[in-house]
Amino acid sequence: MVTLFEKENHKNIMYDDLTVGEMVQANQHLVIDGDEAMLLDPGGHKVYTNLLSQMSLQMTPAKLKYIFLSHQDPDILAATNGWLMITDATAYLSSLWMRFIPHFGIDDYVIKRIEAIPDEGMNLELNGKELKLIPAHFLHSAGNFQVYDTTAKILYSGDLGASLGQDYNRVENFADHVQYMEDFHKRYIPSAKALKIWVKIARKLDIEIIAPQHGAVFPNRALVEKFIDWVDTLDCGLDLMADSFVVQ
Ligand code: FE
Numbered sequence: 617m618v619t620l621f622e623k624e625n626h627k628n629i630m631y632d633d634l635t636v637g638e639m640v641q642a643n644q645h646l647v648i649d650g651d652e653a654m655l656l657d658p659g660g661h662k663v664y665t666n667l668l669s670q671m672s673l674q675m676t677p678a679k680l681k682y683i684f685l686s687h688q689d690p691d692i693l694a695a696t697n698g699w700l701m702i703t704d705a706t707a708y709l710s711s712l713w714m715r716f717i718p719h720f721g722i723d724d725y726v727i728k729r730i731e732a733i734p735d736e737g738m739n740l741e742l743n744g745k746e747l748k749l750i751p752a753h754f755l756h757s758a759g760n761f762q763v764y765d766t767t768a769k770i771l772y773s774g775d776l777g778a779s780l781g782q783d784y785n786r787v788e789n790f791a792d793h794v795q796y797m798e799d800f801h802k803r804y805i806p807s808a809k810a811l812k813i814w815v816k817i818a819r820k821l822d823i824e825i826i827a828p829q830h831g832a833v834f835p836n837r838a839l840v841e842k843f844i845d846w847v848d849t850l851d852c853g854l855d856l857m858a859d860s861f862v863v864q
Contacts, residue, residue, distance in 0.1 A: 621768035649743035660694035687757030700726035712759030754810035779831030
């Protein structure tokens with residue numbers, strides 16, 4: 617667990633050590649302001665129990681106000697039914713995935729508490745503080761959002777900025793860190809056009825920290841800047857793909 621920001625009533629916590637075994641390492645993020653909170657990308661069933669007990673040290677989980685689901689992958693939302701059953705929270709998910717999430721077993725009496733995020737995004741209030749749900753489509757999912765916390769100035773970037781295999785949770789040396797991000801971005805992000813659309817948005821935000829859903833955070837403005845510059849020039853996805861596959 618890492619506290620990314622703490623000032624007055626506002627606290628941003630990253631749980632980076634709750635995934636186990638063969639599952640891809642994933643971070644779960646909690647934003648608390650006063651007695652309201654948002655949980656981001658809570659993940660699947662094996663994480664659920666640990667996350668619940670960890671969260672209980674910070675707040676009463678039943679009082680959770682929002683669950684943010686950046687996209688449709690299992691490491692994001694497989695345990696959504698459980699979270700909706702034990703909390704009063706409203707979950708937010710791209711309108712594209714609303715008819716897919718029931719396949720994870722969402723009970724009828726909680727499904728009405730999943731709200732569709734329109735393509736252009738929306739703003740939510742957490743104890744009077746603004747959380748912006750920012751469009752980040754095709755990074756990597758077709759219906760994909762990030763959260764910008766205007767108080768902590770943290771951008772929760774979801775799979776963008778994901779890193780795998782390093783043994784630290786805060787980036788220090790950007791050049792050295794690229795090796796842990798490169799393969800993931802080149803294959804999972806479909807097009808550089810999507811990256812460039814994001815860069816335009818990111819450069820207008822006042823960002824202190826970028827916190828991805830996998831791996832290490834970019835913990836200061838200098839590293840945030842370097843990351844955005846890297847994204848701006850990255851070749852990925854279809855652009856790198858051969859015109860045809862050799863069928864075995
Ligand atoms: Fe994903």
